[in-house]
Amino acid sequence: MKKLLTLTILLVLSNPLVAQDKKSSKATGKQKVIYKYRKYEKFDLGNLEIKGSIVAPGDLSVKERSRRTFSRDLYDRDNFNKEVIEDIRNLR
Amino acid sequence: MKKLVLILTFTLGFNAFASIDKASEIYKKPQSLKRDRELSIELFKSKYFFSALAFAKNYIAGVKELDPEFEAVIAKLMIKTGTMSFSYMDRKILKRHLKSPTLALAYGIRMSQLKKWNESNKALSNVPADHRFGPEARMLQGAALNMLMKDNEAVEMYKQCIKVSKKIEDDAAKEKLGRYYAIIKESCFIHLGRIEYRNGNYEEAKLLYRSIPKTSYRFPYILMEKAWNAYQREDYNRSLGVLVTYKNPLMSSYFFPESEVLRALSYFKLCLWEDSMVTIENYYKRYKTKSDALKSILMKHKRSHTYFLKLIFAPIEETEKLHPYVRNMMTQIRKKIKFSIDLVSYKKAQNELKFIKKLPTSKLKYLMEGELKETLKWRTTHLNHYIKKQMFDFVNQIHRFSYEMFNIKLEILARKRDLVWENKQLISSRSRGSHENLKRESDEHFYDFRGEFWADELGDYSFGLKSNCEKVRVGVAK
Numbered sequence: 419m420k421k422l423l424t425l426t427i428l429l430v431l432s433n434p435l436v437a438q439d440k441k442s443s444k445a446t447g448k449q450k451v452i453y454k455y456r457k458y459e460k461f462d463l464g465n466l467e468i469k470g471s472i473v474a475p476g477d478l479s480v481k482e483r484s485r486r487t488f489s490r491d492l493y494d495r496d497n498f499n500k501e502v503i504e505d506i507r508n509l510r
Numbered sequence: 511m512k513k514l515v516l517i518l519t520f521t522l523g524f525n526a527f528a529s530i531d532k533a534s535e536i537y538k539k540p541q542s543l544k545r546d547r548e549l550s551i552e553l554f555k556s557k558y559f560f561s562a563l564a565f566a567k568n569y570i571a572g573v574k575e576l577d578p579e580f581e582a583v584i585a586k587l588m589i590k591t592g593t594m595s596f597s598y599m600d601r602k603i604l605k606r607h608l609k610s611p612t613l614a615l616a617y618g619i620r621m622s623q624l625k626k627w628n629e630s631n632k633a634l635s636n637v638p639a640d641h642r643f644g645p646e647a648r649m650l651q652g653a654a655l656n657m658l659m660k661d662n663e664a665v666e667m668y669k670q671c672i673k674v675s676k677k678i679e680d681d682a683a684k685e686k687l688g689r690y691y692a693i694i695k696e697s698c699f700i701h702l703g704r705i706e707y708r709n710g711n712y713e714e715a716k717l718l719y720r721s722i723p724k725t726s727y728r729f730p731y732i733l734m735e736k737a738w739n740a741y742q743r744e745d746y747n748r749s750l751g752v753l754v755t756y757k758n759p760l761m762s763s764y765f766f767p768e769s770e771v772l773r774a775l776s777y778f779k780l781c782l783w784e785d786s787m788v789t790i791e792n793y794y795k796r797y798k799t800k801s802d803a804l805k806s807i808l809m810k811h812k813r814s815h816t817y818f819l820k821l822i823f824a825p826i827e828e829t830e831k832l833h834p835y836v837r838n839m840m841t842q843i844r845k846k847i848k849f850s851i852d853l854v855s856y857k858k859a860q861n862e863l864k865f866i867k868k869l870p871t872s873k874l875k876y877l878m879e880g881e882l883k884e885t886l887k888w889r890t891t892h893l894n895h896y897i898k899k900q901m902f903d904f905v906n907q908i909h910r911f912s913y914e915m916f917n918i919k920l921e922i923l924a925r926k927r928d929l930v931w932e933n934k935q936l937i938s939s940r941s942r943g944s945h946e947n948l949k950r951e952s953d954e955h956f957y958d959f960r961g962e963f964w965a966d967e968l969g970d971y972s973f974g975l976k977s978n979c980e981k982v983r984v985g986v987a988k
């Protein structure tokens with residue numbers, strides 16, 4: 419119980435202290451942070467090493483695959499509805 | 511002998527149109543529905559059918575229900591003057607008289623022209639099967655149900671149509687009447703075949719098409735459907751054989767651009783690409799001139815209300831001068847049943863006007879003359895429009911099928927390119943015929959084609975070409 423009480427008091431006291439610290443840094447003025455980047459970076463690819471095992475065949479090869487062919491929708495007759503209508507228009 | 515002929519002509523002419531004295535007497539009565547009814551019946555009896563129409567329509571518009579005597583009169587008036595006399599009446603009036611089989615037929619025809627299939631079917635069910643308009647009504651109903659995809663009901667209607675039209679055909683005293691009902695019967699057979707075709711029952715369709723005799727008016731028109739049917743059965747040789755029938759001299763006036771497309775397609779399916787290409791090239795050569803000839807006439811006279819009708823009446827030499835194809839087109843249009851019936855009515859109306867002009871002066875005479883002149887004017891425009899439309903439809907067909915031909919050509923070129931990519935070629939550069947490649951059933955005829963057409967062989971030809979679709983490595987081909 420004593421320990422809990424002590425911890426609570428400590429926590430309550432610590433908050434104003436932090437706020438006071440922020441205020442004090444504002445009062446002293448802003449510090450300018452300058453970030454610097456490298457203008458260019460050089461990679462020596464020849465020097466790079468890749469770890470792992472080679473699975474591709476050593477010589478140049480092309481895998482044969484069939485060409486995809488597209489066929490057009492050629493004319494087809496599903497029904498003779500047009501002729502049925504023509505017939506009844508020419509009936510009498 | 512000459513005198514006898516003159517007397518006969520005079521007597522027949524005199525009998526053709528009786529006097530209108532009695533009608534004139536009735537006309538003097540005050541205007542009423544009863545007077546219109548009496549006038550139409552009296553003019554009908556005197557054989558002034560077109561003049562009777564005007565009063566009959568007045569009566570129909572005013573009365574609630576038609577009596578059997580008047581019903582019989584309007585049925586005969588419809589036969590004498592054509593269906594258009596009633597089918598173009600105010601729809602509301604027609605709808606009110608659906609109990610009358612004649613007006614139900616007129617309304618059914620109008621509705622089917624407007625593609626209101628349900629309404630057409632409903633109206634036509636008022637025409638009893640044993641009525642003189644029964645066959646037409648059943649055929650129209652079959653077509654309406656066909657369009658509504660109610661196949662079972664449509665089949666039933668067509669079967670009834672075949673049954674009743676056959677009966678009238680057998681009993682007909684006049685040859686022309688018998689022939690008319692034979693055409694209706696055959697049309698119903700064809701429509702049944704079309705239902706089977708649409709449902710993919712090509713064998714059944716084949717049997718139905720085969721029931722149309724070669725002497726029938728419908729025969730040239732169904733060859734195309736027979737060829738399509740063979741094509742769907744993958745019997746491309748039969749399809750090509752049926753189409754070759756169009757090249758016989760008896761059918762020189764028939765033009766079916768679609769038949770050329772089907773020919774090209776059939777060759778294409780047999781992988782006879784060169785034959786396909788030749789068909790396509792020929793199509794462009796053959797139909798371009800026809801299309802140009804028609805277009806020049808159409809463009810010049812498209813606004814005329816009389817030019818095309820005059821063309822139909824013009825002597826053959828005159829239409830031949832315009833283009834042989836125009837003459838053939840006129841022959842084709844004259845063969846259309848509807849057109850020939852309407853044309854006969856038109857001539858009858860002209861004849862009636864001549865007789866009216868000879869009548870003694872009276873108020874009724876002037877009224878009849880004025881009415882008939884209006885009717886003739888309207889019918890002239892109507893017939894002229896019919897011919898013009900047939901011509902326009904044909905030009906449009908040529909253009910439409912040109913596009914389809916171009917598509918086939920492109921596909922052939924693409925297939926050829928694919929062969930090059932595959933380093934292959936077709937087994938033979940040009941495969942030719944053999945009896946081994948024929949598909950024939952026991953009841954199908956077979957004739958060798960030796961450059962001659964025989965009437966009994968028409969439509970039974972088949973090619974014997976071997977399919978060339980096998981691919982081989984370049985250099986292996988025969």
